[in-house]
Amino acid sequence: MDELHDEFITENMPNRVHMSTSCCQINCGGQADIAINIQHTKPPKINHDLVANVCERPTVVARCPVAAIRPALINGKPSLEVDEKKCICCGACFPPCPPMQINDPENSKLAIWVGGKNSNARSKPTFHKLVAAGIPNNPPRWPEVATIIKKILHVYKEDARDWERLSDWVDRIGWPRFFELTELPFTKYHIDNWHGARRSLNASTHIRF
Template sequence: AVNASRCMYCGNCYTMCPAMPLASGEGDGIVLMVGGKVSNRISMPKFSKVVVAYIPNEPPRWPTLTKMIKHIVEVYAANAKKYERLGEWAERIGWEKFFELCDLEFSHHCIDDFRDPAYYTWRQSTQFKFTKHIEA
């Protein structure tokens, strides 16, 4: 059971117990995020970015969501370089251009303002390079 007076809507209980009835008939929706990755290949791991802040929940086939994803994938496939990941492509052309090409509306919900102390102080990647040690 959710203690409503203490709940801060983090959603963690849902990941632990997917059967929890957290869905809201009125407010239910989908956030579409793109460009994140865990891989160290070419560039550091990245967080995904919100590109559509709200898409109605339309089971069982989610037509609005699937249409948007299909369009993004088609634009990406037509414009990115071979082996370029979506996030890397968007960064190369600029996110403004990404929104324009994918016919997505930019809103204040899409602004990437994630910053915490780790952003400046912690090593964020396992990428490294070997350097040659020279004896004095």
């Protein structure tokens, strides 16, 4: 993102823009106006030798949004197991427990989410919205990601009113216009029509940290 250095020193955006590279695919709307995050395509493989030394197992179990992680005894030692049929490959278990090895340079892609509850000044809390997915994981400079981010920032800068946060701007113009202005392809995969939450979302009363 050093390609955006000029934007940081000229401060010509309509309002502040937070960008995050650490959010997960839960897309709670967590930390930023624009979230660049890893789109995993396979469930985590567990390094059982490390779990006992590195992880607090109840924390990891509670972290999973679909209750796919269970405590287990592996070779007589306390560890964890993942129900791969339930796992949605969100990656949320990796930060509290690095032995949940889900990063995969070959198969993991990148996704960009926009908006969310920390991206507005006037409207009600919302989730991030997926705007681009399946972007190649191309280190060290991730040129495909940089191109999309610069495009989003460019149209936001041109089209938003003074002091309008990114999410408020999208609320005003509407998502169809957002995709039109940014020239990002809108596909059927952008439509959130999942209705399995009642059956599979983790409904425990654990407090998550």
